[in-house]
Amino acid sequence: MQPPERNDSLNEAGLGDSMLAIRAKDVSKLYKIYPKARQRVLDMLFGGSRAQEFWALRDVNLEVARGTTVGIIGANGAGKSTLLKVLTGISQPTEGTVDVRGRIASLLELGAGFHHELSGYENIRLNCSVLGMSDEEIAERTPKIIEFSELGDFLERPVKTYSSGMYVRLGFAVASTIDPDVLFVDEALSVGDEYFRGKCINRLNEIRERGKTVVFVSHEMAAVRTLCQTVVYLDQGRVAAQGTASEVADEYLRRSHARGNKTYQAVNTRTSTYPRWGSGEIRVDTAEVLGPDGQPTHSLQPDQPFAIRLRYEATGAVENPVFGIAIYRVDGVLVQINNNQWREDPIEVHGVKAGEKGEVTMSVDRLPFLQGNYYISTFVYDHSKAAPTPVDHREHALTFQIIDTKRWQHGLMQLDSRWRIERAKADGGRETLVWPREG
Numbered sequence: 001m002q003p004p005e006r007n008d009s010l011n012e013a014g015l016g017d018s019m020l021a022i023r024a025k026d027v028s029k030l031y032k033i034y035p036k037a038r039q040r041v042l043d044m045l046f047g048g049s050r051a052q053e054f055w056a057l058r059d060v061n062l063e064v065a066r067g068t069t070v071g072i073i074g075a076n077g078a079g080k081s082t083l084l085k086v087l088t089g090i091s092q093p094t095e096g097t098v099d100v101r102g103r104i105a106s107l108l109e110l111g112a113g114f115h116h117e118l119s120g121y122e123n124i125r126l127n128c129s130v131l132g133m134s135d136e137e138i139a140e141r142t143p144k145i146i147e148f149s150e151l152g153d154f155l156e157r158p159v160k161t162y163s164s165g166m167y168v169r170l171g172f173a174v175a176s177t178i179d180p181d182v183l184f185v186d187e188a189l190s191v192g193d194e195y196f197r198g199k200c201i202n203r204l205n206e207i208r209e210r211g212k213t214v215v216f217v218s219h220e221m222a223a224v225r226t227l228c229q230t231v232v233y234l235d236q237g238r239v240a241a242q243g244t245a246s247e248v249a250d251e252y253l254r255r256s257h258a259r260g261n262k263t264y265q266a267v268n269t270r271t272s273t274y275p276r277w278g279s280g281e282i283r284v285d286t287a288e289v290l291g292p293d294g295q296p297t298h299s300l301q302p303d304q305p306f307a308i309r310l311r312y313e314a315t316g317a318v319e320n321p322v323f324g325i326a327i328y329r330v331d332g333v334l335v336q337i338n339n340n341q342w343r344e345d346p347i348e349v350h351g352v353k354a355g356e357k358g359e360v361t362m363s364v365d366r367l368p369f370l371q372g373n374y375y376i377s378t379f380v381y382d383h384s385k386a387a388p389t390p391v392d393h394r395e396h397a398l399t400f401q402i403i404d405t406k407r408w409q410h411g412l413m414q415l416d417s418r419w420r421i422e423r424a425k426a427d428g429g430r431e432t433l434v435w436p437r438e439g
Helices: 037-046 080-088 120-130 135-149 152-156 164-177 194-209 221-227 245-268
Strands: 020-033 052-065 069-073 095-100 104-107 182-186 213-217 230-235 238-244 282-290 306-314 321-329 334-339 357-364 372-382 389-402 419-424 430-435
Touching: 020 080, 020 213, 052 080, 052 095, 052 213, 052 238, 069 080, 069 194, 069 221, 069 245, 080 095, 080 104, 080 182, 080 213, 104 164, 120 135, 120 152, 120 164, 135 164, 164 182, 164 194, 182 194, 194 213, 194 221, 213 221, 221 245, 230 245, 238 245, 282 372, 282 389, 306 321, 306 372
Parallel strands: 069 213, 069 230, 104 182, 182 213
Antiparallel strands: 020 052, 020 095, 230 238, 282 306, 306 357, 321 334, 321 372, 372 389, 419 430
């Protein structure tokens, strides 16, 4: 077995031992992958190596100070969950050492640590006992756990009947109420509803303010920016960047932007299996999203200019074709539909003949959509007929993504809003705050 390559991109912070909550030095984690189960048995009986080696972590160095909230971000498969399992002691590192100081609590995989046949009440006692709490401590903390979880009568039922959101409520209530010195949270909050996520974020801030340490894994950059003082970015098991939440989140989104371009380019070159219908005299076989530089892209950012360009070729005559574009969110929600005729002064196209080729471009000065995955459907209809007749209607012609590096707004659309706050202060003074700022 060869040890993993060393990564010296992360310099140790040099914190004094008394200030440290977590130290991980040269941590690597190897998994052996067997194509068939019997090959694992043969290795155990006769030795040798019939497995492929996969390094989930490679020479990770971390020093986390007490009283801080640290975010761990990265794409799926980057090693985030593996790192948390190593830090919490669930999994032992193949190489390196880990030192986590104080009482540890964690909320990792949904349902982990619960006995599914026991009730919520029984699981509260079981989890507290496993964490080393005395009967007196359990009796003191249980009402607080019950209150925070807001599960009511469901606590009398076996947890195997719980929804994923109820698991999160119970798990987070236990993990955060036992007053841990270090709390690990792995993406579980994304399962809960908006109200409970807000409660959890407030609780995480309270834990930090009491001088405790929180390690928080998330794909939600807004939560990372809000909660975390420092962030570690993992990429293929290595530390790719570390620093302030803003700096590292921006670096992660820049790399995601570049990776998304490659990914969606590959997706869009595959043979489409989505519906396509029409009489066929005009075919739109090329659809492209153009970025601010006018070049084709599959990844955009809000508030920037963009365009959608269609290239067509006519194999027959169409008297009055209308070209249209529909933009959908990935879940099928119609975001916007547009064509060259729906306007006060329509663009009229007449007399298309076989052999004609052309381009149709719809340009927008400022992209109003927020972060997410989207797709485009294109259509050409002949409006010279008694009813518009489909010539080439193509569903899901192109897929693209929008990455929002700022995340100042949430939802579907970006609004150019103005804000005004007027204050009559208790000391008799008055203050008016406006945005955008005047002057």
